[in-house]
Amino acid sequence: MDGRIVVGTFRDGGGENGMSELVRLTDVTKVYQGGLTGALNGISVSIEKGEFTAIMGPSGSGKSTMLNLVAGLDRPTSGTIAVGGTDLGKLGEAGLARFRRDHIGFVFQFFYLLPNLTALENILIPAQLMGNVATARAAELLDQLGITDVADRYPARLSGGQQQRVAVARALINNPMLLLADEPTGALDTHTGEQVMELLAGLHRQGQTILLVTHDAKLATRHAARVISVMDGKIVDDARLESPERAPSDVIRVRTEEVSR
């Protein structure tokens, strides 16, 4: 049906609504070659299916490293990472590449579109790598992301916001079980950044699990109910935020000065 790809072995056994674990990091460390200190120093965390989680922390704290490891773009120095029940450490290089292609969507700060392919062609790459003709799915995504009319343009002729939409569509073409976004709004102005975030929020409402790295606490808390704070390669806080309907006066109060005398 419309080019959708069934995620065979990775569909987990849990119900569609009930919380079930999608990602688990256990005592993960990462020391880069030549790195004086570890980029990650013992990270253990579990991400539920359907969660929208934000990762925040100062520059160099290890956020991108964490995302890259979860994506299978790199391997940890020690510890284990399981995504959708698969222990990434047990996969060989080819297996890891296949895992990435089939199950992970990744959106970066600087889009990384191929300049000599049109928007549509860029979006279709991951599907073609799977040997799938996903034109129907691509059309659906173009429409959903509001970029149908620029589908045949080359990246150089797209605005930053449009390029990021194309990158999001490319990340979603294979219906990944996990969408990773590393500062997706970092290169965009406030308004365009908010639009891209709205888009991610819409995907989340449809059930997409999202792990987002951002420096913008306003945007993070708007959409993500969970904020993980990282510092020096460690998780220093894991906040699950509440979302009750509060009366305006319980959220904000304008103080008044009375006339004295």
Added chain:
Amino acid sequence: MSLKYGVLGLLKGEPLHGYEVKNRFEAMLGGTWDVNIGQIYTTLQRLERDGLVRPAGPRGDRGKQLYELSPEGQKALDQWLAQPDSGPQQLHEDIYVKLLLAARIANGDLQGMLARQKRAYLQRLRDLNRLEERARRDGRLDLARLVRGALLHTEADLKWMDELSSERFGTEGAKTE
């Protein structure tokens, strides 16, 4: 916010009763201000005493009194509007005083305190975001913009806590003890 000039500003357009003044404020600021009707009446009385407002017509039923701006009130309002909001920044930084005091007794480790405060700010950001969303959905743009300002202020508070925790605030105090 100065209640005095707020009231003068609302009377600029048309004469109002005390409770109408309160309602106008609520329409603009959506119950985010903590002024009761008693304070409005007191303010109106003082403004009348100072000649900045005056009764418009006789008292109506149940003693309701319409007030209008006097020429002096008009002048005072214009002056206030023309003045930028300057002077010292008004802070009420309980948390900073808490941290300073704790630094003297908590063996220099304030990370827990900072983390708890950061979490409280994150929750506040979430609440403000939801309020802004609701205000926009209900077409209450004045309220939405006020909330936006509060979001930016809270973001700054959060960044401050981040700075304090990354410079290991508090540890230097412990060394000199």
